[in-house]
Amino acid sequence: MPPKLHMKFGGDAxxxxxxxxxxxxxxxxxxxxxxxxxxxxSTSNASRAPSNVxxxxxxxxxxxxxxxxxxxxxxxxxxxxxxxxxxxxRKSPKLSSLDSKKSETRAPxxxxxxxxxxxxxxxxxxxxxxxxxxxxxxxxxxxRMRLPVYHxxxxxxxxxRNNDILIINGETGSGKSTQxxxxxxxxxxxxxxxxxxxxxxxxxxxxxxxxxxxxTQPRRIAAMTLAxxxxxxxxxxxxxxxxxxxxxGTVGYSVRFDNQVPNGAKIxxxxxxxxxxxxxxxxxxxxxxxxxxxxxxxxxxxxxxxxGFLRRLVHGDLKGRGGVPLKLVIMSATxxxxxxxxxxxxxxxxxxxxxxxxxxxxxxxxxxxxMALRNNGAQIPxxxxxxxxxxxxxxxxxxxxxxxxxxxxxxxxxxxxPLPGDILAFLTGQEEIEALxxxxxxxxxxxxxxxxxxxxxxxxxxxxxxxxxxxxxxVEKRFTRKVVLATNIAETSLTVAGVHYxxxxxxxxxxxxxxxxxxxxxxxKPISKVAAVQRSGRAGREAVGxxxxxxxxxxxxxxxxxxxxxxxxxxxxxxxxxxxxxxIIDVLDFPLMDSPDVxxxxxxxxxxxxxxxxxxxGSLTKNGKAMAKLPxxxxxxCVLIAAADESADCLLEVIDILACLNTDQEIFLHxxxxxxxxxxxxxxxxxxxxxxxxxxxxxxxxxxxxxxxNRRVWCESHLISVRAMTMAxxxxxxxxxxxxxxKLLKENPPADxxxxxxxxxxxxxxxxxxxxxxxxxxxxxxxxxxxYKTTNGKETIQVHPSSVLHGKKLEAxxxxxxxxxxxxxxKKVSSxxxxxxxxxxxxx
DNA sequence: GAGCACTGC
Numbered sequence: 047m048p049p050k051l052h053m054k055f056g057g058d059a060x061x062x063x064x065x066x067x068x069x070x071x072x073x074x075x076x077x078x079x080x081x082x083x084x085x086x087x088s089t090s091n092a093s094r095a096p097s098n099v100x101x102x103x104x105x106x107x108x109x110x111x112x113x114x115x116x117x118x119x120x121x122x123x124x125x126x127x128x129x130x131x132x133x134x135x136r137k138s139p140k141l142s143s144l145d146s147k148k149s150e151t152r153a154p155x156x157x158x159x160x161x162x163x164x165x166x167x168x169x170x171x172x173x174x175x176x177x178x179x180x181x182x183x184x185x186x187x188x189x190r191m192r193l194p195v196y197h198x199x200x201x202x203x204x205x206x207r208n209n210d211i212l213i214i215n216g217e218t219g220s221g222k223s224t225q226x227x228x229x230x231x232x233x234x235x236x237x238x239x240x241x242x243x244x245x246x247x248x249x250x251x252x253x254x255x256x257x258x259x260x261x262t263q264p265r266r267i268a269a270m271t272l273a274x275x276x277x278x279x280x281x282x283x284x285x286x287x288x289x290x291x292x293x294x295g296t297v298g299y300s301v302r303f304d305n306q307v308p309n310g311a312k313i314x315x316x317x318x319x320x321x322x323x324x325x326x327x328x329x330x331x332x333x334x335x336x337x338x339x340x341x342x343x344x345x346x347x348x349x350x351x352x353x354g355f356l357r358r359l360v361h362g363d364l365k366g367r368g369g370v371p372l373k374l375v376i377m378s379a380t381x382x383x384x385x386x387x388x389x390x391x392x393x394x395x396x397x398x399x400x401x402x403x404x405x406x407x408x409x410x411x412x413x414x415x416x417m418a419l420r421n422n423g424a425q426i427p428x429x430x431x432x433x434x435x436x437x438x439x440x441x442x443x444x445x446x447x448x449x450x451x452x453x454x455x456x457x458x459x460x461x462x463x464p465l466p467g468d469i470l471a472f473l474t475g476q477e478e479i480e481a482l483x484x485x486x487x488x489x490x491x492x493x494x495x496x497x498x499x500x501x502x503x504x505x506x507x508x509x510x511x512x513x514x515x516x517x518x519x520x521v522e523k524r525f526t527r528k529v530v531l532a533t534n535i536a537e538t539s540l541t542v543a544g545v546h547y548x549x550x551x552x553x554x555x556x557x558x559x560x561x562x563x564x565x566x567x568x569x570x571k572p573i574s575k576v577a578a579v580q581r582s583g584r585a586g587r588e589a590v591g592x593x594x595x596x597x598x599x600x601x602x603x604x605x606x607x608x609x610x611x612x613x614x615x616x617x618x619x620x621x622x623x624x625x626x627x628x629x630i631i632d633v634l635d636f637p638l639m640d641s642p643d644v645x646x647x648x649x650x651x652x653x654x655x656x657x658x659x660x661x662x663x664g665s666l667t668k669n670g671k672a673m674a675k676l677p678x679x680x681x682x683x684c685v686l687i688a689a690a691d692e693s694a695d696c697l698l699e700v701i702d703i704l705a706c707l708n709t710d711q712e713i714f715l716h717x718x719x720x721x722x723x724x725x726x727x728x729x730x731x732x733x734x735x736x737x738x739x740x741x742x743x744x745x746x747x748x749x750x751x752x753x754x755x756n757r758r759v760w761c762e763s764h765l766i767s768v769r770a771m772t773m774a775x776x777x778x779x780x781x782x783x784x785x786x787x788x789k790l791l792k793e794n795p796p797a798d799x800x801x802x803x804x805x806x807x808x809x810x811x812x813x814x815x816x817x818x819x820x821x822x823x824x825x826x827x828x829x830x831x832x833x834y835k836t837t838n839g840k841e842t843i844q845v846h847p848s849s850v851l852h853g854k855k856l857e858a859x860x861x862x863x864x865x866x867x868x869x870x871x872x873k874k875v876s877s878x879x880x881x882x883x884x885x886x887x888x889x890x
Numbered sequence: 891g892a893g894c895a896c897t898g899c
Contacts, residue, residue: 264896264897265896265897266896266897300899301897301898302897302898302899303898305899317896317897317898318897318898319896319897319898320897320898320899322898323898323899324899326899327899344896346896346897347897348896348897348898474894475893475894476892476893476894477892477893506893506894506895507893507894507895507896508893533894533895534894534895535894535895535896537895538895538896554894554895555893555894555895556894556895557894557895568893568894570894612896675899676898677897677898677899678898708898710896710897712893716892716893780898780899784899787899846891846892847891847892848891848892848893852891853891865892865893867892867893868892871892
């Protein structure tokens with residue numbers, strides 16, 4: 047029997063491109079009805095357009111066919127791909143479970159629901175009644191039946207009854223993520239089975255295996271909204287406590303800090319990181335009958351590891367599962383799956399497959415067809431998703447200043463194209479966005495009355511969620527066009543509605559690991575073809591659109607097909623630690639979809655050994671095992687364990703610092719005005735410490751935790767991010783709990799608020815020396831020329847302006863982060879003594 | 891004197 051089947055979705059039963067409103071998306075507000083005056087005026091030239099634009103005839107790319115006016119060199123046909131899966135509320139900006147609006151991400155709640163119609167519920171149930179849930183589900187049924195994937199229900203069931211692995215190529219919009227789990231959970235193979243298993247120590251016992259499907263997602267928001275959608279479709283309550291007589295929930299989700307899995311759930315949406323952690327404690331995934339990996343094409347480090355572990359598990363002897371097979375459904379939105387196919391096939395079905403050596407891709411163009419034939423031709427034809435045509439225009443020649451070129455294109459589009467139709471421009475980072483915003487705003491002041499107004503909205507990761515939301519708000523002012531200037535956050539994570547025009551700078555910042563420097567740097571690099579198509583697709587979600595690429599057709603052809611997977615770009619220390627924790631002794635030989643360079647791997651092994659995570663024989667030490675289980679980077683785990691040692695005994699303090707370091711946002715906000723700057727320097731006096739950023743963060747957390755009036759007010763007065771501190775507090779709680787579990791802490795620490803007591807300089811020294819155990823290579827000593835030179839590599843490095851030690855001349859520094867932008871910067875800096883460094887180097 | 895995007899029992 048062939049091991050698997052490849053499927054593609056789309057389905058010719060699919061209607062022609064339809065407006066979003068015909069799909070099941072939560073809210074697909076049509077753009078406002080354009081008033082006639084808008085259409086009449088907006089095509090007129092901007093007679094007072096900016097001078098430099100006018101000099102170039104401003105409107106360079108009018109489609110008048112005149113070559114002198116820089117007409118589009120080529121127009122491409124429609125871009126397929128990327129239409130939201132039903133129920134995926136990508137239109138809303140990212141929600142955090144830490145948000146106060148958490149409840150909004152829960153199952154549908156109807157105001158009229160009776161709160162007390164359950165008899166035996168342990169937890170008061172406030173959601174809708176089961177009748178109401180069923181009624182709502184019935185209404186959704188009709189929408190479900192229109193999804194392309196719906197008609198393939200029986201094929202998919204049949205295929206998985208006969209195969210263990212199914213690879214599905216479904217465009218977003220095909221409904222694969224929401225529907226396939228529902229097709230499968232009632233299957234005979236998906237039921238819990240009582241079996242005898244053999245433990246690793248040889249003992250045998252009877253346990254239940256299977257009964258649940260896990261669906262992985264790269265993002266929390268996707269896991270939560272998909273679970274919410276599927277729960278609604280199934281008429282199932284979605285929350286932990288909502289088990290009611292005869293009505294347990296069938297669907298749940300599990301993401302960090304938020305676990306909503308009803309007892310007896312059959313379908314569970316999880317983040318990739320969450321499943322990876324689960325695999326460390328339950329390598330055989332005994333709870334599950336099937337794992338579905340969604341969006342595998344995004345190729346995060348975590349998904350690559352999961353794929354490696356699952357491949358071994360599925361093709362293994364299944365002793366740890368009492369012989370119960372684990373079904374695997376791999377889902378991707380991109381066509382190219384030669385690599386994935388070959389990787390998951392049993393090695394003997396692909397003699398040309400060499401484990402761990404498939405850098406790039408092994409593509410056998412005929413492979414897909416062969417696989418389908420072996421499976422009785424069950425392959426499903428692929429057709430375009432629900433996407434409007436997008437015309438693509440290229441530059442004739444490369445642009446030196448692409449930001450300026452973008453400015454010209456945006457002004458051209460704005461003055462020439464009718465309303466409605468917003469513009470989305472892709473830039474590389476905040477700096478560029480702000481520069482272009484300033485320019486555009488300057489010009490928009492000069493537009494004559496006949497030309498619509500422009501509203502410029504920045505959109506990037508370091509904006510607060512509220513500021514991000516601003517970019518999504520439909521501009522209500524009449525005769526106004528919204529221009530969103532975004533980083534690649536708008537490529538996959540967030541979707542802006544109302545966009546008809548995309549301007550693509552063709553570049554983005556990518557993290558790149560440099561093993562000889564031991565540094566990860568952010569580099570501006572050309573995007574991949576896949577990313578370019580993804581970007582242009584953003585123009586065709588609601589109507590026919592246009593995409594202007596600020597690069598030539600030749601540049602496009604030169605682009606990589608795909609982005610490089612993360613595991614080939616980043617420091618693999620976490621990946622190596624997880625492989626070791628999963629019992630893989632020879633990590634260099636372990637087959638992955640793409641194996642990192644041996645140099646990177648050896649570097650990681652050495653680092654782990656130096657941190658005391660590895661035995662000389664290559665197996666994990668007790669500390670190494672603990673490090674793998676902690677939700678922290680390996681270096682931070684090392685620090686935490688060192689802090690628990692009797693000789694240091696500063697675990698609680700170090701947890702406070704690590705909690706602050708492991709938020710997804712900076713704790714300290716940047717003053718925007720001189721007034722803020724002044725107020726800040728007054729209020730922050732009680733938290734800043736001369737020892738540096740680490741002790742300052744410790745003081746911040748201690749002050750925050752000691753506050754018993756209003757933490758929000760406290761944060762605001764110190765110009766500290768409420769959101770970051772809320773997350774830091776959640777991390778702190780999680781770390782404390784895990785330290786109790788790992789027996790690093792004897793008992794739960796006393797609850798807050800505890801009185802604030804400043805850290806003594808002696809104690810501060812102990813704490814910083816604990817950090818030095820993992821960061822001894824991240825140190826620099828002041829040279830005779832007044833600049834810091836790193837001890838590892840003798841590079842010149844400067845203290846980043848965000849550090850409390852910026853501008854201070856110190857004997858030596860330790861830094862936890864470094865960035866290379868226009869200079870080599872050290873961040874999270876502490877003031878240390880040179881002899882501490884020598885002492886620590888001597889120890890390792 | 892400064893910032894790609896995700897994510898973790």
